[in-house]
Amino acid sequence: MDLALDGDWNNPTDINDPLSDTFPSGDASPGVDFVFHYNVAPPAPLVSLDVDGDGQAGALTGGILIVRYLFGLTGYDLVAGNVVSADAHRTDPAEIAYFLAGFMPSVNLALNQ
Numbered sequence: 001m002d003l004a005l006d007g008d009w010n011n012p013t014d015i016n017d018p019l020s021d022t023f024p025s026g027d028a029s030p031g032v033d034f035v036f037h038y039n040v041a042p043p044a045p046l047v048s049l050d051v052d053g054d055g056q057a058g059a060l061t062g063g064i065l066i067v068r069y070l071f072g073l074t075g076y077d078l079v080a081g082n083v084v085s086a087d088a089h090r091t092d093p094a095e096i097a098y099f100l101a102g103f104m105p106s107v108n109l110a111l112n113q
Contacts (some may be wrong), residue, residue, distance in 0.1 A: 064083045
């Protein structure tokens with residue numbers, strides 16, 4: 001994605017100096033409008049729905065694991081059937097539960113302190 005910003009160049013350093021590290025560099029004079037472009041990377045995802053670590057967020061793999069975890073299933077019941085991908089890096093039920101627990105809100109039970 002290109003992002004263009006317009007503004008006034010009001011820098012006391014010489015922008016025509018090739019040794020200058022002034023940003024932005026280029027052909028501009030004090031008081032003249034300038035435009036510079038730069039690429040903006042998309043933000044990194046805050047949550048990964050790739051529960052089994054196979055590189056995909058699948059409804060029939062990670063989606064089922066999430067629903068089962070939210071219903072309180074653990075151990076073999078969490079991963080029963082063909083819900084863990086053949087390319088999965090997380091296959092152990094305890095490891096999957098630990099991964100999903102990291103997304104659960106924490107609860108402070110000591111409310112009367």
